[in-house]
Amino acid sequence: MEFLNDLKDQASTAYELLAAGWGVQLLWGIAWTLAVTVVSMLIGATLGSLVAAAKLSHRGGLRFIGESYTTVFRGEPELLIIYLFYYGGTQVLTGVARSTGSIGSTDILNMPSFLGGVLAVGIISGAYQAEVFRGSFLAIHRGELEAARAYGMSAWLRFRLVIMPQVLRLAVPGLGNVWQLTIKDSALISVTGVAELMLTANKAARSTHHSLLFYTLAGILYLVMTSISTPIFDRAERYTSRSFTRPK
């Protein structure tokens, strides 16, 4: 009985805290988390396709650059990369700004936290996306590429008409995984001060001393975001591979 009453108390406290403004804060946190993830995914898609192309190149130098990229950014802890970009970026920006005289010799030019964060997470996401794109390219039936050459298509036409649509189709399941990884990585950029979900939950937990409540709540919200994306990617996969499934 006492336990039930206790639970009731807990629930009403939670309600009061959320109604008092933390609820809205958490919603903003979700919005920022999604923004960070989407922008990072786009940065990652751009870098990932370039790196995949480099890794597939017949030029040894390009292959080496591509291999190094994926080895380094998949092999280092994400947090280290974020610190490197944020604090390292601040140091470089400050150095440049001081030497050009645009700020005083004791001033500091901070790396914008959103920019530093999405660059770092995007670069990490790009390393994983590069592997997805590379695998997808290798899964294209060689004969179809040969047919594109035999029909006089230029390299650009082959890419646009045959390679890109098929890489996208084959990449959808893999990109779903990277999307989940990237959502989780976005929590790490709370260290740069972007008020995404993790930082908001942290702030709420510390200022209200209800750590259990807020971290559990944030955990549930992350789970909702990652699990909603699964059926969306499934749908995308069904659509893009419609030419391989039986017609209805």
Next chain:
Amino acid sequence: MSANVAAAAKAAPSSDETPAISVKDLRKCFGDHEVLKGISLEAHKGDVISILGSSGSGKSTMLRCINLLETPDSGEVRVDGELIKMKRGRDGHQMPADIRQVERIRANLAMVFQSFNLWSHMTVLENLVAAPTHVLKRPRAECLEQAEALLKRVGIWERRNYYPPHMSGGQQQRAAIARALAMNPKVMLFDEPTSALDPELVGEVLRVMRSLAEEGRTMLVVTHEMGFARDVSSKVMLLHKGEVDSVGEPKEMFARPPTPQFKQFIANFNK
């Protein structure tokens, strides 16, 4: 070998006409293995040349050297009299000097592959209009109209909105032939077009190819179909270990095999 080539040259139509395809002394190695040891071939407008040979004889490689899907190590290829320009790469290997020229010539040499190689993410109709609209830059409406007509001709118009993986091999190969025709090519190259098909599907593809031969299309056909070689083609060529063993009129060749190789080759198939 040379006696037969000379005989064939005499039998060929008047030489003042520029050959649609002229191949001279084509050589190609894969590593240490010399696949083509100096092949020459001439195809005039309206010729249907069946290229026979056991596997490893170099017949597919020869065909693929004509549209530069394989780069020959030496020798020359002319299409409609135009020499495909080659240069030496840094590693000493020959390579096309002008990729634009190669692309332009390829568009005139539509190829039909053993494994169809239709673009699997496009419907049949999209397969037929992709290269004509983007490579030849013809108006899309006109290409669509022609594509539908071609699909009717090869008998798969009802499947125009299907994706290739949803069709039988015979239907896919007929779609692939229609894709080739949609380029209005000067020469059609067939690389074992029936070898990947179930026996009961071979007939439908051969019927289409026969009708193309009858309307006077210039065709180079690498094939194992002895019936097609004997009854449809205007010239038969047997490759053996990377060399031209014999070449000539099919009726003549099948009635009186000019070489022991050719005799043995058709004997194997008649068994």
